[in-house]
Amino acid sequence: MMRRMMMVVAMAVPVMSAMACDLKVESAWIREAPSNATSLAGYAVLSNAGSKGLSVVSASSAAFGRIEMHETLMANGIAMMRALDKLEIAAGGKVEFVPGGKHFMLINPRPGLRSGDAVAIKFKDSSGCESTIQFQVSAAAAAATDTMDHSKMDHSAMHH
């Protein structure tokens, strides 16, 4: 009985992860930084394809010690970076993580990430659905002009 249950669980997990999640993460990229940087910033467009609100529960990757959601806030000309405790996306809604705004704080990166590399980040939403998204590492200076192009491109559909 116990063994059968475990088999069911083992079969269910890959089915779950292959299922399309309501949380969509697209146009995902990471700004290239010096190889000894202690944190990098990741950007993407997050949307909720479902009919109910959802929240991002966690993001993790073998390439980073820890991933947090952060936001750069401006007040009286002063930039302040603060952690976002949670992120909720309404049904059919969209939240953009862009330079100078919300971003993924990628703490303690694996050294040597270079422009052109792809890094897998696993997201878990409040429905328990998990999806793995490839984030493209892009050169810092190019990123400023590329922002527009990134928003139009759908990296999640790209094959590497």
Add this chain to the structure above:
Amino acid sequence: MREASRAGKRRSVYIRMALVMTLGVAAGVTMFIATLRSGPATQVTGRNTLAALSELVDQQGRPFDAAKIHGRYAVLYFGFTFCPDACPLALSNLTVALRQLDPEAEKIESVFISVDPARDTPEKLNEYLAHFSSRIIGLTGSVQAIQAAEQSFGVIALEHNDANLPGGYTVDHSNDFIVLSPSGRVLMRVPANLSADELLAQLRTLIPVVEAIQPQARLHVSLAS
């Protein structure tokens, strides 16, 4: 008779209104020119602002020679290398604007000044700035010297503790490009989170205006180049 005097009175009112408006516009233009000449009243004089930078060292660890800026336009940005979002965005915008401004970019010194001297060694600055325009000079120094530079340019920088971050803190800081005239005076502050195109437009508009009003600016530039 009465009609004529009323019409006359009305005419004199119009003339007076026109006069007041003309004077107002003239006063505005004069004030604008005076601002460009002397810098806003709250700013420290050019010589003092540059003197504060002379106490700092560049990304090669060499003492910074502020005379390098004198006679040229300068764009200053105060930030720190542990800043993964706002600062790279600012420096990317500056890099793109400088590339677009070429060859006019020759007239501009770009300087990144650390607000986190405890962590930003010259080596750290050097590695960080390698990702942006090679024209950008990085400066760091003692805590006192950095504070003096911040004060000279009216920059605010405050440590904010966050135990989850590497090192346990981030730095809240003024997020502006500070544009200096060739005589070292603060001409304007441009929010650093604007696009590269907006920064470029501001610099493109400003430089000819300053050169028209301050002939000595052109002189300094030609002496320097």
